[in-house]
Amino acid sequence: MRGRPHLYVSYESEQSLLPTWTQRVIVVLFLFLMVLIPLNGGIEIGERVFQPLGFLSDNSWLKILSRVAIFGIGALGLNILTGLAGQVSLGHAFFMGIGAYTAAVLGGEVGKAHWGLGLPIWIWLPAAGLVAALVGMLVAPTAVRVRGLYLAIVTLGLVFIGEYLFRNLVSITGGSQSGRKFPELEFRWWQSEEPALAFNSDGPIWAPFNWLDWLLGPWINFPADVSEEAKTYLILLVLLVVFVVLAKNLQRTRIGRAFMALRDRDIAAEVMGVPDAKTKFEAFAISSFYAGVAGALLVAFIGRTIPEQFNLLLSVQFVAIILIGGAGTVAGTLMGSVFVFVFPRLVQDFSVWLTETVEAGGVLSSVADFFVSTSLDDPGLVSTLEGVSPGLNVSQLNLVIYGLLIVGFLIFEPLGLYGIWLRIRNYWKGWPFTY
């Protein structure tokens, strides 16, 4: 059916994840680009050096992208619960905390001040998800009884109860004074072996992939040295892709369709044979699994953190990601995650640029001076000075903009970034006609 991508002649093609060749090619190219980003110096194919999006290979950018991947996984989980199954939850941070501390107990170092069994990642990462899913199942019956905004506030209560528990279980969490160390991102076969794959130190990643070098060596020249940040980014990217495929797949299974039926009209869904309690049970379990894995990855990425990490603001961040991206869509969730983490960096760069403009003088200087405060007695909206200064500092400005962005998106574009993308796509689809 060449040239008629919307004509489906079989159920398989209608249900396939990437129905057209254009989509398949674009996805593969996009993934290729994503993998190339961190390889400093690019890869050589024949005579040419490829280094697309090279500016992103800076370590600070790689850290942002790693965060995007971790929060992307978590947000996919919330998207399943809120976007697909329609159950409003502000308790995502609580489930992340459960996952994080499960990982800490199973994977933490043996014989230190806090509990740790020193097990490898292939145990603690799935276990973090499973334990969180179990706790999610315990919470699910509440959702059967309590609906809508009442459920939102019950899950809000979960966050506070979780914070209290984490603060007081000092032997697991280290308490709010110092926190604790978390397992490292490295692959070992069993306890305290030499890591087979270390994502947390500089140096080549290739040892287990030497065959790849041997196979492609004549044509493609891989860089010999890869930084710690790059390797962390790569493993998180792989995990993100796995979870994206799982989430995307869920939408076309029986369970996923049951979620959507429940969201659209719960009584009607029950009449059609979708069991209310069981479906909500599954929604909470799957969503919490994602949250648990994301929590474990987040703490492994940060390294050391205090229980207050898992507070209400973290939950709000996830809700913001799916609302800014567009609730109910996997692509939108990823866009939201990128937006929420890349935007603050842009604001920071912009503030620094404004300050530099003022200092450099010139035409723009007086305009920029209106917004930025460069000394203690110079009023302005934002300042890049250290310590207490007039105006907001950059992180405060970021939070204010973040809050206003949530408001703005909901008012002006309820479908989020995905809605904007849809409008752009439909414009070009119909071009030169407007419909």
Added chain:
Amino acid sequence: MIPVLIAQAAADSAVDKLVSAITNGLSLGAIYALLALGFVIIFKATQVISFAHGAIAALGAYLVAYFATVINFPGDLIGGPTWLQWTVSAIFAVLMTAVVGLVIERLAIRPMIGEPMFSIAMVTIGLDIALRIISNDFISTEARPLGDPFGTSVWEAGPVSMAHSEIAAITVTIILVVAIAWFFRTRIGIAMRATAFDQEAAMAQGISVGRIFAIAWAIGAGLAAVAGIFASLFPRASQGVSSETAFFVFRAFPAIILGGLDSVPGAVVGGFIIGLAESFAGKYLTWSGFGVGFSGIVPYLVMMVVLLVRPYGLFGTEEIRRV
């Protein structure tokens, strides 16, 4: 003789403990009741649950600190004793906060009419973040004293000892609850009840629903500011309004849920129940196994238990669901 004295002293201290738990609980409950009342009025009229209440309360308390201590604005013009000047400035600041509520409603809530409830709730969360950061920036790093006339003075009668500000909190709450009850009998109040019942039918009767929304937000913000003042006075906060004030308000959520989101009497009852529960937990559940901060989560535990039994709170209207 000596064992009797010890028993007497133990009985005395037990009574003291009970009385102080009750008085503390009542004054705490009064603050929660004020916050819950604001929530419920906004929810009843506009079907919006305002997560921005904490930021509004903190902003209100900051405005009181600014008007009453820094510029002493309308109080200065009136003159008279200090407490009168402070009260006038504080009332002016509360009115200013009500204006902030009006602005929020007009800019952020009005365009969202007809959207799903959760989207509007998220708008208020966004507002909460923005407002809280801005008010924290005004407050700066240290807590700001409100310059109130109550100070740390305490009124004592037998086993009862209450801070003056606690008595003021309870008195003001009673006055405001009566005023709100009276308000619902006035022309505008009846219009608000009609709007809460059915917005379209209210419009058809010539009620300006938009104006009702605005009034509800103004009242809600004003009540939040009053609660914010008492939350940053002596027994609750030693230094004045700080970045903690906004978080205090989150503990009032169990109160509104407990009473039922759309019930005005429920808000008051829920507020006092939660206040007393928290106070009693603080006094009696002191077993070291509970760890630090257990009384802070008692409101949420009470809320969850009540919700499992009555999913729409004690006085909330049960939602009738149709296919």
